[in-house]
Amino acid sequence: xxxxxxxxxxxxxxxxxxxxxxxxxxxxxxxxxxxxxxxxxxxxxxxxxxxxxxxxxxxxxxxxxxxxxxxxxxxxxxxxxxxxxxxxxxxxxxxxxxxxxxxxxxxxxxxxxxxxxxxxxxxxxxx
Numbered sequence: 001x002x003x004x005x006x007x008x009x010x011x012x013x014x015x016x017x018x019x020x021x022x023x024x025x026x027x028x029x030x031x032x033x034x035x036x037x038x039x040x041x042x043x044x045x046x047x048x049x050x051x052x053x054x055x056x057x058x059x060x061x062x063x064x065x066x067x068x069x070x071x072x073x074x075x076x077x078x079x080x081x082x083x084x085x086x087x088x089x090x091x092x093x094x095x096x097x098x099x100x101x102x103x104x105x106x107x108x109x110x111x112x113x114x115x116x117x118x119x120x121x122x123x124x125x126x127x
Contacts, residue, residue, distance in 0.1 A: 001028075001031055002026075002030050002031070002075070003030075003033075003075075004022055004030060004031070004033070004075045004077065005032075005034070005069060005076045005088060005090070006018035006033070006034040006077050006079065007035055007076065007077065007079065008036055008078070008079040008080065008100070009036055009038050010038060011036030011063045011064060012036070012040045012043055012044045012047065012063050012102070013047045013100065013101055013112075014079040014100065014101070015035065015036065015079055016034055016043055016047050016058055016061055016063070017051060017113055017117075018034065018119075018120055019032045019061065020051050020056045020058060020061070021116060021117045022120055022123075024054075025117075025120060025124055026124050033069055034064075035065060035068065036063060036064070039064055039065045042063055043061055043063055046105075050110060050113045053110075066088065069088075073088065073089070073091070074090065074127060075090055075094065075123060076088045076090035076092070076093050077093075077094045077095070077096055078094070078096070079095075079096050079098050080096065080097055080098045080099065080100060094123070096116075096119055098115065098116065101113075
């Protein structure tokens with residue numbers, strides 16, 4: 001079992017979708033989590049809608065702080081939070097410079113979602 005942590009600032013969009021894709025694409029071989037350096041406490045309704053289009057229910061997720069995440073990780077992926085993302089120990093670290101889609105609409109939001117899906121797919125293939 002490989003453990004992956006996805007981190008962004010609010011844990012309401014990018015990291016939530018990445019966690020969902022890891023669950024969808026990785027199956028029982030992957031334990032995926034997400035967290036934020038300054039969590040908003042809610043999942044963005046746009047993220048919920050975008051993932052529902054693909055058959056995934058993000059309403060089962062919670063927006064959480066890095067303080068709530070423990071253990072060792074095979075990979076930690078930060079998502080455009082720069083210095084706001086503290087260092088989390090992992091065998092592998094990646095930073096995905098993704099725009100925060102919280103103010104995006106429609107196809108622009110879906111483009112970020114789809115980019116995340118392909119990056120997660122590549123990450124899982126390389127673990």
